[in-house]
Amino acid sequence: METITGLLRGVLGDQLSPTALLITGGLIMALVMATVMALCAIVFTWGERKVAGFIQSRYGPMRVGRWHGVLQPVADMIKILGKEDIVPAEADATLFKMAPFVIFVGSLMAWAAIPFAPGFIASDLDLGLFYIFAVSSAVTIGVLMAGWASDNKWSLYGAARGAAQAVSYEIPLALAAIPVVLRTGSLNMNDIVIAQQGGIWHWNVLHDPFLFVAFWLYFVASIAEVNRGPFDLPETESELVAGYHTEYTGMRFAFFFLAEYANLFLVSCIATALFLGGWHPVAGPVAAPGLVFVIKAVLLVFLQMWVRWTLPRLRVDQLMHTSWKVMLPLTLACVLGTGVWLLATGEVGGLAGM
């Protein structure tokens, strides 16, 4: 962000006031992030279909685009743009139309604090991690809006389940990130990544067993947050047709879709930054940091896809049970354990002056 504002100042000189510069810089960053989100959606829809295909002994898309259907998502986008825009007659039109945007924006906001590479972070907040968890809750409002405004009982079911699930799993999600904060001593995403420099053994995931468990708990909670895999009850096809986005067609549906895959990549990026060392390579000096970061995040996305196509889904009360009775105690235990470990090894580091 600083780079952008610096660039703008250099180009436009002092014609703009600092506020206007800030706003313009922010808009450009938002545009960049939105493009990244769209790219995610395109790449990961293709990836998901291919991974699903090979797991299931079949090919996946093969015909569109020369090699293994790489242009399939482009074809899908063209198809979706051509669809009729239907708003159900009895639906609450304002809420109905706003819901996809609320979900999209909730996801977009969180991208502001992801450290892709040193200096390449949209907004270097000191409260980075806290900010991310706070704004990604906006997605829940969008889900409820979509379900309620659709005037469809099935959508309402899906939305109610989705909201309950999202809210419940935010707690283990945040708590699983606390051990990282304990170790680093700062909520700033850049600091968290920098604290993991020095090769694979310095990454948070391999630092101590409690952090290891915390990583996997974070992983599971993030799958639940994104309504994927074994936790996809709000949008389960076999029960609710399509859950809270049943009544959406065309580009509105595409927004939901886009937001889902962008969310998927988002939580993988957060997990990479928090636990897997961010842009630091496995060994050796920092080289091509952006690429290393993206590769790690993509590996996590692949893992999520693999989990989704293997496991059956949990019923809604089992989902709640897992969140409140299994993951919450385990994450609290991790927090406690990490704290004790850090005290025991004397590495209360990062807490400047304490």
Add this chain to the structure above:
Amino acid sequence: MTQYLRDIYDAVVTALKGMGITGKHLARKPVTLQYPDERWVLPERFKGFIYNDTHRCDACLRCAKVCPVDCIYIETVGKGKDRFMHRYAVDYNKCIWCGLCTIECPTDACQHSHDYDHAVYRRDRLVYEFVDPKHPVPCHKERRLEMGYYVPNAEAERAKLAARKEAARKKAEQEKPEAGGKDDAPAGGAPDGETKGE
């Protein structure tokens, strides 16, 4: 408490085992046949679209009678030796590909082909006509032998037909010595006057 921990352990372990199986499949070659480029080799008995070889068909109507959905349309004119079939059609809007007609057919005229991809845009294109009305198919055995259509055991039938004609000619000769007729016109050989149709 033990049950609780045991449940967590079971969940994780069985999930990982399941992922092991799907992971193995990730590396294997898929079993899909990519349709227009690669095609399944059809076995001999495959029940494809039914084709009627009109050269062999003699309108015995068994296929039409046995069809459970009445999808075979056969129309004939004439009786006895003058019977000709001028329409044999299979309506594939109704056909269920059960194969009863092919089992019933005594001359193997009605047979399954290996065709299966005949999607059309109009329903009347799915009614397949097998007989050209300008060239109707004879139904009576003698006529078929004369016109060169398939008859089972053609040689034996020809011999029988020749013998019958010979016997009839002899009988006709014995009946008309008083007429002094020496009509050895060959056309008189057959009891009915016939025109040589096509």
Add this chain to the structure above:
Amino acid sequence: MSDETRTDTAFVTHGWRSEDRPRELHSELLEINMGPQHPATHGVLRLLVRAEGEVVREVVPYIGYLHRCAEKAAEGNDWRQWMVYTDRFDYLAPMNMNFGYAVAVERMLGIEVPERAEHIRVICAELQRIASHLIAIGTFGLDMGAWTPLLYCFREREEILNIFERLSGGRMLYNFFDIGGVHFDLPDGFKEEVLDFVNIMEQKLDEYNTLLSYNKIFIERTADVGVIPLDVAHAYGCTGPVLRGSGQPFDCRKDDPYSIYDRFEFDIPYGEGEMGTVGDAWDRYMVRVREIYESCRIIRQALDSLPEGPIMAPELKKMVKVPAGSLYTRTESSKGEIGFHIFADGGSKPFRLKVRSPSFCNLSVVEKVGPGLMISDLVALVGSLDIVLGEIDR
């Protein structure tokens, strides 16, 4: 759709005015349709569900969307022709339907089917049972959210369909059995092909067990869910894996043998409440998995004892005329007991032909067992009953 929504049953006690009397709030059940178009109901089935939140209070199945007047058509088609209608009842297991009808008519005629034909029939019926159970397992996993086992099951089913294609020419609807025997003889290499398949099938079953049957999430979703007690199963006429899952090892092949089943050695798997209560969805599912093993055993024995000989009863005339009388015959199809109640009047067409379909009776149990389940469990229940609408509606 009405837009009544439900509100909580609650007592509003003292409001901010103390003279407010406690009022009871009116509540209604949410009436939703798991409608004819729905990815989870196995066919065109409509389930009217009245639910209170997630918990179902009433389920009413509505059927008839696939009714094709097959029983009425019997009065217009002769005995042999009507065989193709039986193919289309349970279109996932047509050989079993054919078998039932053929056995019924042969019993009325009093003819003996040649040995070779009997063996071929048993092999086909058991292979078909495996194919049908594979779909049952796969779609049950799909209902539970596991997408992959379905495709693995279909991959194995393709092998069976290839065998049937070489045998009869069709992949899904065969018209292979005939009154008095079978239409075609075995092609070359049939025995080896079937033996290969049976060997592979048993290995793959271990894979399915690891991936799905013993997966903790799957067990959580299906154990203790949709429990059908034995007396309820008896009262509603459930047969097949549904009855066996509730603990009773009753199988027409063993307890009322037809054809040559009394010569083969096989066990009847039944539910024992291994993972939960006896008669839960997991038991019914596992009965089907274990029946595949048993079918493989039967196929091996039948292939071993396959004799040479004719494939059609020689004394049968082209036009079959069944002497007057009535008879009810039952055989074991993959879904349960399929019964044919035939009334003949001596002519070439049946006078009346009534089919007792197993899925019809199995589905009726949903009304009794459904209330009290959650909606996800209702899907598990219907999936574990393994119904086929072609059979229910005929």
